[in-house]
Amino acid sequence: MRVDLGNALETTPGLTTETLDRLDDRVSAAHERIAAGMADDEFGYAALNLPETADPSEIRAAVDGFDRPEAVLTVGIGGSALGAATLATALDSDVDAYFLDNVDPDDTRSLLASLPLDDTVVNVVSKSGTTAETLANFLVVREAMADAGVDWTERTLVTTGESGNLRELSDRHDLPSLPVPDRVPGRFSALSTVGLAVAALQGHDIEAVLAGGRDGMDALAGSLYESPAYAYGAATYALAERGALTNAVMPYAESLETFAEWFAQLWAESLGKDGLGQTPARALGATDQHSQLQLYRAGPPDKLVTLVRPTERADVPIPETDLDGLAYLGGSSLGGLLDAEFEATEASLAAAGVPNVRVEIDRVDERALGELLFGTEAACVLYGELASVSTFTQPAVEWGKKAARGLLGGGDFAEAEAVEEKRELRID
Numbered sequence: 001m002r003v004d005l006g007n008a009l010e011t012t013p014g015l016t017t018e019t020l021d022r023l024d025d026r027v028s029a030a031h032e033r034i035a036a037g038m039a040d041d042e043f044g045y046a047a048l049n050l051p052e053t054a055d056p057s058e059i060r061a062a063v064d065g066f067d068r069p070e071a072v073l074t075v076g077i078g079g080s081a082l083g084a085a086t087l088a089t090a091l092d093s094d095v096d097a098y099f100l101d102n103v104d105p106d107d108t109r110s111l112l113a114s115l116p117l118d119d120t121v122v123n124v125v126s127k128s129g130t131t132a133e134t135l136a137n138f139l140v141v142r143e144a145m146a147d148a149g150v151d152w153t154e155r156t157l158v159t160t161g162e163s164g165n166l167r168e169l170s171d172r173h174d175l176p177s178l179p180v181p182d183r184v185p186g187r188f189s190a191l192s193t194v195g196l197a198v199a200a201l202q203g204h205d206i207e208a209v210l211a212g213g214r215d216g217m218d219a220l221a222g223s224l225y226e227s228p229a230y231a232y233g234a235a236t237y238a239l240a241e242r243g244a245l246t247n248a249v250m251p252y253a254e255s256l257e258t259f260a261e262w263f264a265q266l267w268a269e270s271l272g273k274d275g276l277g278q279t280p281a282r283a284l285g286a287t288d289q290h291s292q293l294q295l296y297r298a299g300p301p302d303k304l305v306t307l308v309r310p311t312e313r314a315d316v317p318i319p320e321t322d323l324d325g326l327a328y329l330g331g332s333s334l335g336g337l338l339d340a341e342f343e344a345t346e347a348s349l350a351a352a353g354v355p356n357v358r359v360e361i362d363r364v365d366e367r368a369l370g371e372l373l374f375g376t377e378a379a380c381v382l383y384g385e386l387a388s389v390s391t392f393t394q395p396a397v398e399w400g401k402k403a404a405r406g407l408l409g410g411g412d413f414a415e416a417e418a419v420e421e422k423r424e425l426r427i428d
């Protein structure tokens with residue numbers, strides 16, 4: 001993972017090398033706090049130990065009980081789905097991966113109708129074992145399997161905490177199961193059983209993913225000038241302090257599109273505290289040059305753009321053409337065009353004084369993805385230290401959960417009563 005902060009200097013909002021130098025003392029102190037938290041495997045900081053503490057053999061033992069399936073269906077939400085989905089989107093496999101991480105009846109129905117349920121492993125994941133969306137979807141999936149004449153107990157893998165509904169279900173039916181890592185918030189669990197079981201079922205090299213995570217661990221240092229992850233965390237924090245309250249993450253690779261979705265949860269749920277935070281916007285290059293770029297370049301000066309790309313990729317030549325107007329394309333390649341657009345977009349933003357940061361990996365493979373995931377998590381943790389927020393909790397999401405549960409008769413919650421008191425101004 002390499003970071004280039006050059007296009008965040010002298011921009012609006014912007015940084016200077018003096019800013020970064022002054023910030024570096026605080027980065028050093030924050031690193032000491034992070035290192036101490038890792039050394040004690042403290043809640044939250046334990047996430048940054050996962051490249052060493054995750055046990056790939058445990059994951060393989062759990063999934064090897066299944067014949068290689070045609071498909072794997074993950075039933076989970078948030079951090080219980082997005083890490084696995086990031087890897088599944090990024091890496092090719094002949095085992096198709098699907099994710100039920102919402103309770104849209106149309107989507108659930110059409111997905112279940114399309115799946116070969118007799119050749120699908122259902123990977124149900126919930127750290128708490130109480131998440132309504134996950135449990136509701138699992139009950140629907142389990143019935144669909146029964147209706148298809150499939151013994152769901154033969155095709156279900158459970159990843160959950162030591163107690164709760166899913167642990168009880170797993171114990172009652174003696175299902176293959178995996179633990180979730182202790183002291184690790186779900187959004188930080190990509191490099192664990194939570195994020196790696198699907199990759200193992202798809203035949204990917206999960207040991208290489210973890211090796212990439214260890215590359216990221218080795219790249220942590222007491223200075224932002226010696227650590228790409230800390231450079232990114234410090235720069236995004238300092239830019240937010242100066243008004244860049246939106247961070248548009250724009251990978252120039254379809255294979256990294258879900259990485260932007262994973263980033264959004266990690267950044268929003270970790271840093272959106274006490275009236276502070278930086279809104280992650282999900283974009284994709286080159287596609288969103290034809291949509292959101294207008295706002296990024298000419299809208300309010302309240303954002304930065306994070307441009308992510310692999311520097312090596314398979315390519316597709318663009319055929320020569322007899323159309324004079326297209327002669328400049330003929331003989332080039334799609335990858336060449338994509339790289340030209342990447343560099344043109346970052347220059348366009350810089351020319352307009354919009355801060356943008358370049359994040360590059362060599363190629364989209366297991367090891368580079370492991371380092372990118374780890375480095376982004378470390379950047380997030382550093383940002384949280386600099387902002388003095390509670391990076392590893394998410395109290396603000398609980399209100400809505402209680403309200404929804406109350407509306408469904410799952411308990412007496414004042415939040416549900418508040419829903420009834422909605423102000424209305426209906427225009428029909």
Ligand SMILES: O=P(O)(O)OC[C@H]1O[C@](O)(CO)[C@@H](O)[C@@H]1O
Nearest residue numbers: 078079080126127128131186397
């Ligand atoms: O793994 P669980 O407990 O089902 O939680 C799923 C997601 O819901 C949250 O707890 C927020 O409600 C996230 O932090 C988490 O990733």
